[in-house]
Amino acid sequence: MTVPIDKSTILKYDVQGPRYTSYPTAPEWSAGVTAAVYKDKLTALGRSDKTLSLYVHIPFCEKLCYFCACMKVIRPADEKYGEEYLTHLFKEMELVASAIGRKQTVRQLHWGGGTPTFLSEGQMQRLLAKTCELFDVDLTGEIAIEVDPRTVTASKLKVLRERGFNRVSMGVQDFDDSVMDAVNRHQPFELVKNVTDSCRALKFESVNFDLIYGLPHQTRETFQDTVDQVITLKPDRIALYSFAYVPWLQKHQTKLVQDDFPNTDAKLDIFLLARQKFLDSGYQAIAMDHFALKTDEMARAFNERRLFRNFMGYTVKPADEYLGVGVSAIGFLENTFVQNIKALPEYYKAVQQGDLPVERGKELSEDDRIRRWVILQLMCHFSVDKKQFCSLFDKSFDEYFALEQGHLAHCVEDHLVVETDDTIEVTELGQFFIRNVCMGFDAYLRKDGVSRRFSRTV
Numbered sequence: 001m002t003v004p005i006d007k008s009t010i011l012k013y014d015v016q017g018p019r020y021t022s023y024p025t026a027p028e029w030s031a032g033v034t035a036a037v038y039k040d041k042l043t044a045l046g047r048s049d050k051t052l053s054l055y056v057h058i059p060f061c062e063k064l065c066y067f068c069a070c071m072k073v074i075r076p077a078d079e080k081y082g083e084e085y086l087t088h089l090f091k092e093m094e095l096v097a098s099a100i101g102r103k104q105t106v107r108q109l110h111w112g113g114g115t116p117t118f119l120s121e122g123q124m125q126r127l128l129a130k131t132c133e134l135f136d137v138d139l140t141g142e143i144a145i146e147v148d149p150r151t152v153t154a155s156k157l158k159v160l161r162e163r164g165f166n167r168v169s170m171g172v173q174d175f176d177d178s179v180m181d182a183v184n185r186h187q188p189f190e191l192v193k194n195v196t197d198s199c200r201a202l203k204f205e206s207v208n209f210d211l212i213y214g215l216p217h218q219t220r221e222t223f224q225d226t227v228d229q230v231i232t233l234k235p236d237r238i239a240l241y242s243f244a245y246v247p248w249l250q251k252h253q254t255k256l257v258q259d260d261f262p263n264t265d266a267k268l269d270i271f272l273l274a275r276q277k278f279l280d281s282g283y284q285a286i287a288m289d290h291f292a293l294k295t296d297e298m299a300r301a302f303n304e305r306r307l308f309r310n311f312m313g314y315t316v317k318p319a320d321e322y323l324g325v326g327v328s329a330i331g332f333l334e335n336t337f338v339q340n341i342k343a344l345p346e347y348y349k350a351v352q353q354g355d356l357p358v359e360r361g362k363e364l365s366e367d368d369r370i371r372r373w374v375i376l377q378l379m380c381h382f383s384v385d386k387k388q389f390c391s392l393f394d395k396s397f398d399e400y401f402a403l404e405q406g407h408l409a410h411c412v413e414d415h416l417v418v419e420t421d422d423t424i425e426v427t428e429l430g431q432f433f434i435r436n437v438c439m440g441f442d443a444y445l446r447k448d449g450v451s452r453r454f455s456r457t458v
C-alpha cells in the first residue's frame, strides 16, 4: 500500500452501505415480480440461445455459526431433511425447465448454502442427475460447490469429483481458538489441511477458502497467524470478507458481544496486513476482497476485464443469464432480478401447489441498467470507460451523471478516484472505499439518504 490511509478518511467513509452484489439492491425489490412475471421471462429465455449459470441453494447446516448472514436452516444430520427438500427442489426445477420449454445450456453450476454437503452421497448424485436431465449441463464448464470442512467427508468429495465438480469453496473464516469459540464454529488448521489435501489428491482444479475479518477477538496478531497458516495450504483463491454485522436481519448475531469486535481502525489494519501477506506470497489482489494465484482463472479474468459480480460475490462470468433454484435463491434474467420465497414451509407450499415459488424481484428500468453497468465497472474493474458507456447507451457520461459530479469531485478531492475526460480510475486508496464510491451512483440511496439497512462499508 503506497497511499497511507488516514483516520479522517476512515471516519468519513465508515458508513452503512451496500456490497453491491446487485443493483438495484435487494431492499428495493418488491412483490411486483410474481410467479407469472417470472414464467414469462423464462419463456422468453427459452426462445433465445442464451447460456445459463445455474445456482442451486441447499439451506441446511448442522450447527449455527453466530456470524452467519446467509440463508440457512439448522437441522441435525439426518437424510430425511434432504429427502423432503429434494422432492420440492426437483418439482421447482421441473416447473422452471417446463417454462423455458427446452434444455438450455448451463455453463456454470454452483451449489451453495447453507451447506450443500449436508446431502448424502446418493442425494447429491440424484440432484446432479436431475439437473442434467432438465438442462444441458456443460461438464467442461465451472462446476462448483461450497463445503463445510467440519462435516464434509473424503468419500463425499470423491463422489463430487467423479461426477464432474471441479471447484470447491470452503468456509475457513479464522483459525484462532478464541475467535472460533466466540462464533460457535471450530475448524482447526489440521482439519482444513486434511480436507484441502483430499481435494488436491482428487485433482479439483480450484480450491478456494473463505476468510472473514472483523470477527470478535480478532487482532492483527491472531489474524496474522491464521493468514500464515492459510498460505501454507496455497488455496487457489481466497475471499477475504469484511464481517457484515446485520443483527436486524440476522437475530442470532446478537449472540456476539459487540465490545469484542475490533474497532474500525483495527479492522482495516487486519485487512491491510492480510492483503500484504497474500501479495507477498504470490497472490494477486482481485477487486474489493478476493485474492487469487496468478494461474487461477479469476486472476486471468480480472486482468482481462472479464470479472463479474453477483449474489455469490465475484465470479468469472461464463454465461448470459443467471438462474437460481431452491429456497431463497436469486436469479437475474431478461433484465429482471427474481428471488424465491425465503421461508422453507412457504417455499414447500408454493411448489406443492405447482407454483413457481417467487417472493419478490425487480424489473430494471433503463436508468437501473445504466447505473448497474457503472457500479459493476467500478466494483469489478475499478474503472469506468466513458467512451464505452457512450457506445453502449448512446449517451454522454458527463451529461447523464451531471448530478453525480459533486460526488465525483469529493472522491477526487479525497484521492479516491482520478477523473479524466474519458475515464474514471479508482486509486489504490479508493479501492478500500469502493463501496462508498459506488454509493454516489445509487439513485435509491439518494432518495432515501444513507440507509440503515446495510452493513458498514469499512
Ligand SMILES: C[S@@+](CC[C@H](N)C(=O)[O-])C[C@H]1O[C@@H](n2cnc3c(N)ncnc32)[C@H](O)[C@@H]1O
Pocket (backbone or CB within 6 Å): 067, 068, 069, 070, 112, 113, 114, 115, 116, 146, 147, 148, 149, 170, 171, 172, 173, 210, 211, 212, 241, 242, 243, 244, 245
Ligand atoms: C454461504 S456461506 C457457506 C459456507 C459453508 N456452508 C461453510 O460453512 O463452510 C459462504 C461464506 O459466506 C461468508 N459469510 C457468511 N456470513 C458472513 C458475514 N456475516 N459477513 C461476512 N461473510 C460472511 C463466510 O465466509 C462463508 O464461508
